[in-house]
Amino acid sequence: MDFASSYLIFLLLVFFSISPCFSDPRSSVAALICSNVTSTASVRQSFINSYLSAMDGITPIVHSKRFAEVIRGTGNATLFSLGQCMDDLSTTDCDLCFAQCKIQIVRCLPFQRATRGGRVFLDGCYLRYDDYNFFDEALSPVARTVCGVTQFGGNQTDFAANRNQTDFAANTNEIMRNLSIEAPKNNGFFAGFVGGGNSTAYGLAQCWDSLNTTSCSMCLENAVSNIGSCLPNEEGRVLNSGCYMRYSTQKFYNDSGSGNASAGGNGHQTLAIILATTSSVLTAAMIIISCVFFWRRKLKRMRKERAQLGALAATVNKSELNFKYETLERATNYFHSSNKLGHGASGTVYKGILPDGKVIAIKRLLFNTRQWVDDFFNEVNLISRVHHKNLVKLLGCSITGPESLLVYEYVPNKSLHQHLFDETNARLLTWDMRYHILVGTAEGLAYLHEESELRIIHRDIKLGNILLDENFMAKIADFGLARLFPEDKTHISTAIAGTRGYMAPEYLVRGKLTEKADVYSFGVLLIEVICGKRINSYPQEPSSILHLVWNLYTSRRLSEAVDPTMEGRFREEDAFRVLHIGLLCTQASPELRPTMSMVVKMLTDESSNLPSPAQPPFLNSNTEIPSVPFEIFRPESNSQSSGNSMTVTLLDPR
Template sequence: MQLVRNLTLEAPKNDGFFVGSMGKGNNVSVYGLAQCWELVNASACEDCLVNAVSRISSCLPKEEGRVLNAGCYLRYSTNKFYYNSTAPLVGGNRARRKLAIILATTFSTMALVLIIATAIFFVNKKLVKKRQESKQLGALSPLLNKSKLNLSYESLEKATNYFSDTNKLGQGGSGSVYKGTLPNGKVVAIKRLFFNTRQWVDQFFNEVNLISGINHKNLVKLLGCSITGPESLLVYEFVSNQSLHDYLFVRKDVEPLRWEERYKIVLGTAEGLAYLHEESKLRIIHRDIKPSNILLDEDLTPKIADFGLVRLLPEDKTHISTAIAGTLGYMAPEYAVRGMLTQKADVYSFGVLVIEITCGKRNKCFSPDMVCILHMVWNQYEADKLGEVVDPVIEHNFREEACRLLQIGLLCVQASTELRPSMSTILQMLTDDTCEIPCPTQPPFLSPSSSGFSLNMTTSTSNYETESYIQSSGHNTMQSRMVPRWTAFIENVSDKLHEDGVDTLGGDLDGLLCVSGITG
């Protein structure tokens, strides 16, 4: 009876379960077990076991006795009926510990299986993604993966505060640009490329493969890229003063550019283009020179940006034929009409840029309610009143230099590619006051028009008439006929694109030309 009384006292203190034993003499031991149901609290457990003790006493002096109450169970026996390695009267909740071990082992195994399955899923997803990237980028993918230029998407995403609109610097035809801060504290510009066309692959290849090795003070430096995320990213040096377009035509919180600053921008842009055309290892054509692609640093030093449309000009070729891409108003006529691309297309765009900088006006050549700036400057040049189109904010004592710069701009926008000077020649004109500037010929798309090429255009719609013209030029004079239908078509295209919010064209203009049935 002493054993079962001790069990009755200990069980409520040990979660309703206790076992023990006592020696009876003559090497005989008595073993006992007391257990309460799991839902019975400690006091009820004790009451139940006390009742069981009074009932089990009727079993004495038998070798075994058992009592089962509603809420508890009590047993004694001279034979050990439980496993317990502890000393007499030292018991524990061993069964529950064993159950806990079994459950812990089971859940650990399930967790391990789940972790392995999750790892396999993400590894497989990453492999599929890499195969897709490899298919899209072709030979460029392994080169980028081994390159120091390749940065993780996650680090660049964090650098821009997850592409927050507060960090957005601007948006162009090929992607959006954000200000970001790398983990080392360096401030950069991160370009987020649109990611779903073959044209995207070409743009990414051009920007990474062509300009990663280019280093010039007037070209924006490419610092890195990422192809590991949902879209591809390009990392450039950060240029603090935004673009020339913002300074000339948008921002009202800055002083107008002084003559020295404008000349510095023109000269630096010319030096950058001369490097691309003639001084770098590869002959590179930018194809999209315009004010929004000329960035200005804290000293207003110009840096040519956005190399997504660049093309290589092979050493053995005088020109290449390609789909039309660029910005209306800055595209050379031979390129806009026939897709014939040479370095002189950049020279033409540079000429438009020079005229805009000097006049302080945007070139809205294809807006019906605006007078083309080229037309306006040419008319004043013929009337010997070039000074009247110079931006009024330019100091009066620099008017002569400004007129000289406008004449250089007119040389660059001549219709004939052969008559346009090279960038190295332009640099000489800009830096040497004694260098004689030739008389320019008339720009294209005017009435009458000059162009240095033959053009045949046919249309399949009733709104356009079939017309052709061949321009011939002598040493000093040029005579030609204009094609008004082409100008009207460009105006219609321009209006439609501006309605849709498009300024820079990739492959889209080529498609529009095919729809309209124009061939060249």
């Protein structure tokens, strides 16, 4: 039984229930976030006046409409504010919750040093103010994942003895995915559950009414990717700029979807008694209708996927790309584990030998999801049309067997990641070898961005996707996330996908994708290759290797950042120049980053002048901040944070 069927039966059971469900304002604080301290007294006073006016104006609108956007003040004192209640709260509970919001958010506004930004997440409502128009902002670098304190097998309760950890985790992941799909189609709100008994996972998702459907989906997809970090805790929340998502072992939401009025106990009981006489007929009818509806929807989806696959199959079968499944199966000794070269998010890669003795690499994708069709079509459609010495060549594919297969040229020296972080292999990577690998990678990206007949953004440039041939020449691989960039577009707005640490700040925060996202990723990769360290090599420090290289650059000691395994066998001026180029590629502003063709020129032409880089975004193990790092202040022991709630205050030192 799928989620929709389960949810329908759930609604029927609630609808015919005799016992009324009393509401709850859910006014527990999930997080308080403050930022941007006002610098001057005159601006501070004007901004406080705008704040007070906005708070006066927003309350009656939230009371009547449950959502409000209010702008007050002018010039430097302009303040934007947004408030909303969850859709399942009654009007009374909404008023109570929002009143608590206004009490809590004052903590962001100490009058001796007023902040220009603050937001408070309660479990039933949300309030934010800031000095810029954030109304359509879905994601931000100060998003928070807040996990409950009780875990499976914890000391507080023997949760593992009463619940199946694996089942609960699976149910939680399923309800979160369902919420991210259903909420955008339901005016930004959805609540429900998956499972039964002690392994039931309850969930709620709410997008703020200022977001459109696309932004709501993007926000909730991001929340789903983060909330899994709370498992196996009994409760978890993701608090994004544009949405809220929560799961729990206990039912915490109200059954009323609109929340416009409280349910009266006597009226509800009377209605239930009247409806009880026809419950059997209605239940049977609803089950039949739902089965027909879901069967037709599934049939429609299958027809659509078959049509897409059929079009692809027709194209492949008429081309030289077609391989027989049986041929590839025998080439890998029936995908024996001894031939396995590696495993990634998009599939497993095996070494194979064709009957003519040619060695190949075969990527094996499971044929069981819609995502398979998208990824497979993406790789075949894009890679088969581009050819460059620094790109892994696609030789063909097979879609006739029980699973889909992609056939590539075999690259014998594996990935740059495997060489760089193996002590023995790293010593073999001399300065000249690393330099030529970086130049080759840059040339491959320049071809994708500017020289091929297509304009392609790779989206996942990292050490693991740079393969090395027998001569240690770089080959860019894995185009499963690549996107075709229309010539008439300045950027693409898309769901965020990639690898943490390599994603450009404008893409991570706003989903804004351009070629400059690849440039940023290349800059990170360049610094890793020269320094011999991962981007997050300092988990106990507040910043990343970018911070280290930037500090050494400002003191003109960049050669100290070079991988010590090279034992000084390089020219200091060469190291300074290459790392300088890496800093140019990782500047926070995409407009300041060079194009990949400019990067190639800077790497190969020592006479070309290099501009001074601007400060890169500082990174830490949790998030990526596009400008200045935030200082995190934990609440004291006497704060209002208790139970499964946690208050986090962030102050921008500017």
